Amino acid sequence: MKLIGTPASPFVRKTRIAFLEKKIDVAFEVEDVWNPESTLPTLNPLCKVPTLVMDDGGVMFDSRVIVEYADTLSPVGHLIPSSGKEKAAVKTWEALCDGVLDAAVLARMERNWGPRGQNRSEDWINRQLDKINGGLKSIAEGLGQNTWCYGNQFSLADIAVGSVCGYLLFRFPEIRWQEEYPHLASFYEKLSKRPSFKETPHPV
Ligand SMILES: N[C@@H](CCC(=O)N[C@@H](CS)C(=O)NCC(=O)O)C(=O)O
Known part of the structure; x- marks a missing residue:
């Protein structure tokens, strides 16, 4: 593959x-x-x-x-519950995180696409930034003080949240979400120690 x-x-x-x-x-x-x-x-x-x-x-x-x-x-470490509301809940975490990432990618494209100064829409960028900020708030509230995003073990929900945190640090360092959401920040620090996260850094 x-x-x-x-x-x-x-x-x-x-x-x-x-x-x-x-x-x-x-x-x-x-x-x-x-x-x-x-x-x-x-x-x-x-x-x-x-x-x-x-x-x-x-x-x-x-x-x-x-x-x-x-x-x-593989039977190793199930990432998604097999059915029902449990599966839908983890997939909803993923949909939320993908939505934040879609907004982040769109905002970045609008800022950087094409020659400098060409048709930038601040309204469009702000609309996407609102989605990023609203999504972050929802992620932080959903995580609360819990150890994992869903249930009592590592799942796709945690991978999805980790992907958001890593990408925002990479492309939107000016969004100070770590200060606003300290538990989310320490959660990402914990995820970052996993070999799977360590082996897949965004470029510097
Ligand atoms: N919903 C897609 C989004 C994938 C996506 O937007 N990938 C971007 C890179 S971050 C891309 O390939 N963009 C190229 C393009 O839009 O033409 C997924 O989850 O895989």
Whole structure:
């Protein structure tokens, strides 16, 4: 299996952490999705990462599908409850975190896309920043003073939250969420000590 992605993408990081936690070997192939010569559209018409290529040539995306698939591949450390409200609750954590990341990526694109000074919409950026801040508040409230985001063991919810924290530190260091949410900050510090997080840093 081959996971196509970039170390800068939080969605890619989420899937890499999941594979590492599940102790599943997957080759990592770095792809620049912004390069007009990229051949990724021949595999994924959306030209987005992560994209997973299976040994039989089958292709899978997006990160939510890949993570759910990864969880079925080994009995090690279940990341997603098998059914019902428990499964929906963990997937809702993931949806919340992915939503924050979507907003962060959109805000960054709006700031940086194309030549300097070209058609920036502050309203659009602020709309996305509101989603980031609202999402962070909701994440911090959901975590409360608990050890894990959902239930009493590590799950996909924790990977998703860790992916948000790591990406915001990487691309939005000006958002001072650690001061506002100290338990979330120490939670991320704890996650960062896991080999799966250590092995998948965003670039410096
Ligand atoms: N919902 C997707 C989002 C993936 C995504 O937005 N990836 C970004 C990199 S962070 C990308 O490939 N962007 C390229 C593009 O939008 O053309 C997932 O969860 O995998």
